[in-house]
Each structure stands twice: as C-alpha cells, then as structure tokens.
Amino acid sequence: MNRGTTSPVQIDLISDTATRPSAGMRAAMASAEVGDEQRGEDPTVNALCDRVAELLGKEAAVFLPSGTMCNQISIAVHCQPGDEVIMDALAHPVHFEAGGPSALGGVMIRCVEGRHGVFSADQVQSSVRMPDRHAPRSALVWIEQTVNLTGGHCWQLNEIREVLDAARRFNLATHMDGARLFNAVVATNTSASEFSEGFDSVCIDLTKGLGAPVGAVLAGSTSFINDAWRIKQRWGGAMRQAGIIAAAGLYALEHNIQxxxxxxxxxxxxxxxxxxxxxxxxxxxxxxxxxxxxxxxxxxxxxxxxxxxxxxxxxxxxxxxxxxxxxxxxxxxxxxxxxxxxxxxxxxxxxxxx
Ligand SMILES: Cc1ncc(COP(=O)(O)O)c(C=O)c1O
CATH class of the missing domain: 3.90.1150.10 (Aspartate Aminotransferase, domain 1)
Incomplete structure (x- = not known):
C-alpha cells in the first residue's frame, strides 16, 4: 500500500493538487447548509452544480468525488461496450485512470498523436471507423484542456471548434476533460462557456488550481446528467451531506479563478x-x-x-x-x-x- 511521503515537504511542486484549503475556504465549509445529496436535497451541492452549469453554458451538472469519476462516467454514458473513443495518446484516461475505459466502460481507445496533445480535424477524420461489422464503432471524441502531460498546453478555441465540427460530421459525441479548464480560461482570455460550447459533456476539477480539497463537476444536457446520475449511483459516487465539500468548490469558483x-x-x-x-x-x-x-x-x-x-x-x-x-x-x-x-x-x- 502506498501511503506517500511522510518527510517534511516545505515547497510542494509535485502537482497543483498539493494545495491545502485556505482559512476562508474552511470557514465556508464549516458554515455550509447541507442535506442528503443522494436525494438531491443538499442546497450547497445544488448551488455548486447550478453555478458550474451556468459557467459552462450547459443545462445541468452533477457533483462527483473526482475528475477520474467524471471522465469514466462520461465514457459510460456516451459509449456502448465495444465502442471506440478517439483521444490523444497523452490523455489522462490512457495513463492514469487504472484502465477504467476498458474495465468500466468496456471501450477501446483510438489514440491519436497530437502536437502538445492537440490534434486536428483531419486526425479525427482519419481515425473514425467506417461502418463495418468487423470494426469497433467510433462513438466519442475527447479533448483535454489543458493538456497535463505536455506541460499544461492550451487548446485554442479555433482548434477545438474544428475538431468539434469533424466529430459532428461523423455523429460522434464529444467530451472535454477540463480538469484545468480555468487555467486555459485565464491564459487565453476565453470564457469557460466559449470553450465548452458544442461539447456534449464537460468536466472541471475543483482540486487542482482551484484549491478545493475534494470534488469535480460534470456538466451537459439534462438528459446526459440524468444518465450520469444513474451511473454515479451504481458506482457508489452518490453522497449524503456533501455540501460540506461542495462549499469549498463554490468558494474556489468565487475566489480562485483569476x-x-x-x-x-x-x-x-x-x-x-x-x-x-x-x-x-x-x-x-x-x-x-x-x-x-x-x-x-x-x-x-x-x-x-x-x-x-x-x-x-x-x-x-x-x-x-x-x-x-x-x-x-x-x-x-x-x-x-x-x-x-x-x-x-x-x-x-x-x-x-x-
Ligand atoms: C487532465 C486530467 N484529467 C483528469 C484528472 C483526474 O482528476 P482526479 O485526480 O480528480 O481524479 C487529472 C488529475 O491529475 C488530470 O490531470
């Protein structure tokens, strides 16, 4: 069992997940109104979901324990077992989600080699499978904003739009893993809703640069989020008085973006x-x-x-x-x-x- 380091780290640059909740964030958590999240009755979780849906320009959102769970649920909603997901070879699910796409979604990944993790509409087009009973069915195109393994590289809006157009031409669903979406927002002066426009689902992580201790939010259409909720429940991601942690997320969105x-x-x-x-x-x-x-x-x-x-x-x-x-x-x-x-x-x- 890996319990991590116990030596005294004074300056921790291993990840932007190394942050500790600030005094203001802890105060917001301590005073959060709470209810039963699994029943949709936690007002703070509901407020967080509404806020993220609004920021991303989506109809609805669901609070989840982690970015990994957002990603895996997205795959499970958008794909059938045996389908194929097109993503960059450096994308997070390829390397860091413990084989989740195959173990949980039953999907195959079609890796493309982008430049700094950014691939083109042509690469989407040449990766799509033609209908053929021997081949897996292409179902989903996936981008990561920013790209973790290429040093936080940003997709530009025009690059995203071209890839979305290509996905649409082939009737493929689209997902943006926006674990660090707000870093791209600030770096490129582009709003989160502009970046999210056209995607069937988008997730953001609250525990990276935003500095919250737990949680991520997955957004999309109401029907997508209803499907996502069923899988959240199935996989044990539904919570109870989760407003305690959602309050940290709301605080982060208010104070930690700019x-x-x-x-x-x-x-x-x-x-x-x-x-x-x-x-x-x-x-x-x-x-x-x-x-x-x-x-x-x-x-x-x-x-x-x-x-x-x-x-x-x-x-x-x-x-x-x-x-x-x-x-x-x-x-x-x-x-x-x-x-x-x-x-x-x-x-x-x-x-x-x-
Ligand atoms: C691009 C990207 N997606 C998803 C995740 C998963 O986030 P979590 O650690 O909340 O499961 C990470 C975490 O580092 C990430 O960098």
Missing amino acids: RLQQDHENAALFAQIVASHPQVELSVDSVDTNIVILDVAHTDFDALLCGRYLMDKHGIRIGTLGPRKIRVVTHLDITNEDVRLVAEAFLEFLSNIG
Missing part, C-alpha cells in the same frame, strides 16, 4: 531561470499555464536522484516523468519566492553533477 494568473507567472519565472542552463531542454514559450516539464540533456542527470536531492537538502518536492524529465507544477500555495528558491536549488544540483 488568481491562476499568478501560478502561470510563477511557472514562467521558473522556466525562465532554469532554461538559461545549457543542459536544460525547455522552450520558455511552451509554458502556457502552470506546468513546466523539462528534459536535461546531461548524461549523468538522473531525475529520481535530483528529486531526492531537492527533497533531502531543501524540503522541495518535484515530479519526475522519465529518467531525465522533471515536472514542476505551480499553485496557490506557491509564492514567487518559493519558485526562485526551487529554481536555484535545481541549478545547484545541475552544477554538482558538472
């Missing part, structure tokens, strides 16, 4: 400082939002060793994505000063290996 800009500035600052090192392979322009992924060319560089050094010597936690690849994610518990310290500590490690 401030994502600071996280983006901090990520850019880190990138700028470390990219000056000759062995660091990172284009500063590629940092769209709050995630920095970089490669180190030095043959003696060992990402795991680097992570251990930063933790043991400086109490800094970073992520590793490969033998020479590290990931740093900024969030609301990380200051400008923290980022400078982390960048210096990282350069110190590089100078130690020569």
Whole structure:
C-alpha cells in the first residue's frame, strides 16, 4: 500500500493538487447548509452544480468525488461496450485512470498523436471507423484542456471548434476533460462557456488550481446528467451531506479563478531561470499555464536522484516523468519566492553533477 511521503515537504511542486484549503475556504465549509445529496436535497451541492452549469453554458451538472469519476462516467454514458473513443495518446484516461475505459466502460481507445496533445480535424477524420461489422464503432471524441502531460498546453478555441465540427460530421459525441479548464480560461482570455460550447459533456476539477480539497463537476444536457446520475449511483459516487465539500468548490469558483494568473507567472519565472542552463531542454514559450516539464540533456542527470536531492537538502518536492524529465507544477500555495528558491536549488544540483 502506498501511503506517500511522510518527510517534511516545505515547497510542494509535485502537482497543483498539493494545495491545502485556505482559512476562508474552511470557514465556508464549516458554515455550509447541507442535506442528503443522494436525494438531491443538499442546497450547497445544488448551488455548486447550478453555478458550474451556468459557467459552462450547459443545462445541468452533477457533483462527483473526482475528475477520474467524471471522465469514466462520461465514457459510460456516451459509449456502448465495444465502442471506440478517439483521444490523444497523452490523455489522462490512457495513463492514469487504472484502465477504467476498458474495465468500466468496456471501450477501446483510438489514440491519436497530437502536437502538445492537440490534434486536428483531419486526425479525427482519419481515425473514425467506417461502418463495418468487423470494426469497433467510433462513438466519442475527447479533448483535454489543458493538456497535463505536455506541460499544461492550451487548446485554442479555433482548434477545438474544428475538431468539434469533424466529430459532428461523423455523429460522434464529444467530451472535454477540463480538469484545468480555468487555467486555459485565464491564459487565453476565453470564457469557460466559449470553450465548452458544442461539447456534449464537460468536466472541471475543483482540486487542482482551484484549491478545493475534494470534488469535480460534470456538466451537459439534462438528459446526459440524468444518465450520469444513474451511473454515479451504481458506482457508489452518490453522497449524503456533501455540501460540506461542495462549499469549498463554490468558494474556489468565487475566489480562485483569476488568481491562476499568478501560478502561470510563477511557472514562467521558473522556466525562465532554469532554461538559461545549457543542459536544460525547455522552450520558455511552451509554458502556457502552470506546468513546466523539462528534459536535461546531461548524461549523468538522473531525475529520481535530483528529486531526492531537492527533497533531502531543501524540503522541495518535484515530479519526475522519465529518467531525465522533471515536472514542476505551480499553485496557490506557491509564492514567487518559493519558485526562485526551487529554481536555484535545481541549478545547484545541475552544477554538482558538472
Ligand atoms: C487532465 C486530467 N484529467 C483528469 C484528472 C483526474 O482528476 P482526479 O485526480 O480528480 O481524479 C487529472 C488529475 O491529475 C488530470 O490531470
């Protein structure tokens, strides 16, 4: 059983999920009105769902424990077992949802190789299966906003619209995994409803840059959400006095969206400082939002060793994505000063290996 690290982490850049609820958020949670969520009677959960539906321009929404459950329920509603979902090879369900698409939805994934996780209408068109009794049925096109594994890269609105048009031409359903949708909103000055327009379902995660401790929200048409509710119930995701946690989500939507800009500035600052090192392979322009992924060319560089050094010597936690690849994610518990310290500590490690 993995219980995670118990060593004292002082600066945690492993993910934007590392945030702790602020005093204001805790106060909102403590005073939340609650009811039985499973019966639709929790006023705070209902308010959160209404707010997210409104922000995304959808008819309805459902509160769920996690982004993963949003994604898996979307697949189960949009697809029949044996169907195929078109998504980028780096998308979250391909790597981090414990095989959920096959285990829970019974679907196959048709991976496309996008650029920074962004694929084109042509790639959709060439991935769609023609009706044939031997082939799986193409059912769903999926995009991730922002793209986690390419360093928080944003889909632009025109790129999304072209892919949606292609999906519509082939009668495919569409889902946006908007775990970090609000990072894209702030980075591109495009509203969440503009990004969501045309999708059959969209989910957002409250526990990433928004800083809430639990929860995600899935939105779509009333009929889609009714179907999603049946699966939420079946999979044990229905809750009771969940207003306690929904209050954190409402607080986050009110207070923590615009401030994502600071996280983006901090990520850019880190990138700028470390990219000056000759062995660091990172284009500063590629940092769209709050995630920095970089490669180190030095043959003696060992990402795991680097992570251990930063933790043991400086109490800094970073992520590793490969033998020479590290990931740093900024969030609301990380200051400008923290980022400078982390960048210096990282350069110190590089100078130690020569
Ligand atoms: C793009 C993306 N989708 C979905 C998820 C899943 O979110 P959760 O951890 O709430 O299940 C994550 C989490 O990192 C993510 O990055």
